[in-house]
Amino acid sequence: xxxxxxxxxxxxxxxxxxxxxxxxxxxxxxxxxxxxxxxxxxxxxxxxxxxxxxxxxxxxxxxxxxxxxxxxxxxxxxxxxxxxxxxxxxxxxxxxxxxxxxxxxxxxxxxxxxxxxxxxxxxxxxxxxxxxxxxxxxxxxxxxxxxxxxxxxxxxxxxxxxxxxxxxxxxxxxxxxxxxxxxxxxxxxxxxxxxxxxxxxxxxxxxxxxxxxxxxxxxxxxxxxxxxxxxxxxxxxxxxxxxxxxxxxxxxxxxxxxxxxxxxxxxxxxxxxxxxxxxxxxxxxxxxxxxxxxxxxxxxxxxxxxxxxxxxxxxxxxxxxxxxxxxxxxxxxxxxxxxxxxxxxxxxxxxxxxxxxxxxxxxxxxxxxxxxxxxxxxxxxxxxxxxxxxxxxxxxxxxxxxxxxxxxxxxxxxxxxxxxxxxxxxxxxxxxxxxxxxxxxxxxxxxxxxxxxxxxxx
Ligand SMILES: *Cc1c(COP(=O)(O)O)cnc(C)c1O
Numbered sequence: 001x002x003x004x005x006x007x008x009x010x011x012x013x014x015x016x017x018x019x020x021x022x023x024x025x026x027x028x029x030x031x032x033x034x035x036x037x038x039x040x041x042x043x044x045x046x047x048x049x050x051x052x053x054x055x056x057x058x059x060x061x062x063x064x065x066x067x068x069x070x071x072x073x074x075x076x077x078x079x080x081x082x083x084x085x086x087x088x089x090x091x092x093x094x095x096x097x098x099x100x101x102x103x104x105x106x107x108x109x110x111x112x113x114x115x116x117x118x119x120x121x122x123x124x125x126x127x128x129x130x131x132x133x134x135x136x137x138x139x140x141x142x143x144x145x146x147x148x149x150x151x152x153x154x155x156x157x158x159x160x161x162x163x164x165x166x167x168x169x170x171x172x173x174x175x176x177x178x179x180x181x182x183x184x185x186x187x188x189x190x191x192x193x194x195x196x197x198x199x200x201x202x203x204x205x206x207x208x209x210x211x212x213x214x215x216x217x218x219x220x221x222x223x224x225x226x227x228x229x230x231x232x233x234x235x236x237x238x239x240x241x242x243x244x245x246x247x248x249x250x251x252x253x254x255x256x257x258x259x260x261x262x263x264x265x266x267x268x269x270x271x272x273x274x275x276x277x278x279x280x281x282x283x284x285x286x287x288x289x290x291x292x293x294x295x296x297x298x299x300x301x302x303x304x305x306x307x308x309x310x311x312x313x314x315x316x317x318x319x320x321x322x323x324x325x326x327x328x329x330x331x332x333x334x335x336x337x338x339x340x341x342x343x344x345x346x347x348x349x350x351x352x353x354x355x356x357x358x359x360x361x362x363x364x365x366x367x368x369x370x371x372x373x374x375x376x377x378x379x380x381x382x383x384x385x386x387x388x389x390x391x392x393x394x395x396x397x398x399x400x401x402x403x404x405x406x407x408x409x410x411x412x413x414x415x416x417x418x419x420x421x422x423x424x425x426x427x428x429x430x431x432x433x434x435x436x437x438x439x440x441x442x443x444x445x446x447x448x449x450x451x452x453x454x455x456x457x458x
Contacts, residue, residue: 013090014257021088022252023075025245027064028283029355030071031290034362036241036354037329039065040316042458048326055227056234056325057242060131064242073245075127082126082159083249086115091257092421096385098405105408107401108265109421110254110281111388116182117152119391119423120277121237124246125149128235129156138231139163143193143218146172146346146393147179148423149237154186164188165232167195167221169348171212171341179427193218200224200322214338215349220322238274239319239328239353247280254418255284263416265296267404270420271396272300272309272367273346275353281420282365289364298365300356301396303375304444305343308333308352309360309367311445313454317351327458330357333445334453340443344431345372346393350453368400371442375399376435379425391423392431 029035038047053062064073075083094107112120132140139162144150150166157164166188173180173192180190193213194201200220204211211217219236226234237243258265268285270278278300288294300309308331318335319325332351339348352360359365372392379395381402382388390398401419408415425432434440 010093010261010263012095013092014261015090016088016253016256018084020256021083022249022256023080024072025075026248026252026283026287027067027071027073027245028248028279028286029068029241031287032358033290034358035068036358039326039328042318042323042325042327056223058128058131058135058137058233060134061128061242064245065240076130079127079130086122087249088253089114089250091254094386097382100381100385101402101405101409103405103409104412104414105405106414106416107405108416108418110250110418111421112250112277113388113391113421113424117148117155118426119148119152120247120250120280121149121152122155123249123280124237124243124276125152125156126159127246129153129160129162132162132233132235133160137162137233139165140233140235141165141167141222141226142235142237143167143169143215143222144172144237145169145215145218145348147176147183147427150188150190151179151182153235153237154183154188157188158186165222165225166190167193167218169193169213169215169218175430176427193221195221197221198224200324204321212341214321216321216335219320220324223320223324238276239349239351241355243276244279244283244353244355247276248283250277250280250420251283251285254281258418265418266415267297267299267417268419269299269301269397269401269404269417271347271393271422272302272352272356273393274349274351275356277420277422279353279356286359286364299400300360300365300367301400302367302369303339303343303345303347303396304369304371304442306333306339306348306350307369308350310369311450312352313457314357314361315457317457319351328354330354331360332457333450334456336456337453342441342443343372344392344434344440345375345396346391347396370396370399371444373435373440373442376432376440378402388421389425390421391425392428394420394422397421
């Protein structure tokens with residue numbers, strides 16, 4: 001018989017005390033036998049050197065990017081005190097959802113939406129802004145899709161007095177004017193991408209007139225501006241090793257909170273766009289798995305309309321549509337892949353973190369893809385019982401956590417499921433509206449479409 005919540009000694013929300021919060025980030029790569037493949041220079045096809053990378057990224061971040069062996073990095077004092085403003089984030093026992101589903105499974109979610117940016121992205125934004133400031137830079141450039149990263153970075157830059165230039169995917173710029181205004185509250189300049197303000201933007205507009213843009217295009221523009229403007233560097237909100245490193249704070253807190261109550265999860269589930277929240281959430285658990293100390297069923301959830309893991313190819317590819325960035329070895333749909341315009345669920349990036357790609361290729365985690373109408377249905381079911389309006393991205397994880405909990409109901413297994421609830425969906429109401437009005441479709445690319453895109457791999 002399952003313990004009732006009255007009998008349980010486990011609180012609804014597990015918060016860590018200030019002195020229990022992680023003081024170091026964990027670098028998962030240090031425990032990987034098969035290291036993620038290095039970034040390659042697109043011209044010479046040789047591994048990118050620190051010197052080459054430091055034209056694009058801040059020096060300290062380049063070191064973190066290239067370091068496959070140091071297991072822990074001290075979190076600088078300034079970042080720790082910024083974290084204290086909105087962390088620890090709660091690990092919530094989803095008692096109400098469990099009751100609704102009548103499942104014997106125990107469901108926990110780590111909620112990262114408790115800050116103005118509304119997502120986990122602030123964890124890395126503040127770190128990247130800190131290192132830019134420390135290097136004496138004037139500002140940074142970046143891309144943003146749905147807008148969470150741009151918002152997080154704008155907040156972080158205003159905190160350290162840095163200029164922030166954001167290239168926002170055009171479709172989001174138009175659909176999410178309020179997100180844009182939040183960035184401007186923090187003093188950032190926001191340009192819809194592709195734009196006429198860069199050489200690559202003009203090229204892309206010529207080649208694909210009327211395009212609604214993609215993350216890949218926006219990255220190309222942001223990199224061009226960073227590398228051609230004195231005192232600026234480019235920063236990226238996902239995919240890179242350094243971002244997964246900063247996001248390990250999510251997993252370290254989760255693990256500390258579970259350990260505090262002697263809870264051992266069976267499954268860890270996260271949505272995967274570029275892989276940063278998932279990489280962060282699973283980091284210490286995957287570390288145990290790599291060292292042979294424990295085993296977990298680790299699941300990446302991606303949209304059926306942008307299925308990099310489940311239908312992509314593991315190969316070197318460009319990180320951006322304009323092909324100006326280094327090549328990364330990853331599961332990819334091809335850098336020219338743009339999800340159908342009716343796709344509203346986020347997680348639109350064509351590739352996946354090299355670290356996660358290697359772990360997936362080694363069979364250490366699995367992946368599933370889900371259609372967006374089912375994701376929104378799960379989001380609503382969750383919102384009605386758990387009192388959080390989830391981001392569509394996060395709802396991919398909700399959907400699979402609920403599916404797994406329903407399976408437990410059939411088998412009677414009392415699995416402990418942990419999933420990452422990466423953010424809130426208040427700026428995604430146009431997508432929710434489409435769903436309510438029955439105007440949301442499940443576009444799933446054909447094999448031919450994916451093959452055509454993958455055929456253009458370098
Ligand atoms: C950006 C974002 C994601 C996906 O990015 P990852 O790098 O894959 O984590 C997921 N959820 C929310 C709320 C986001 O803003």
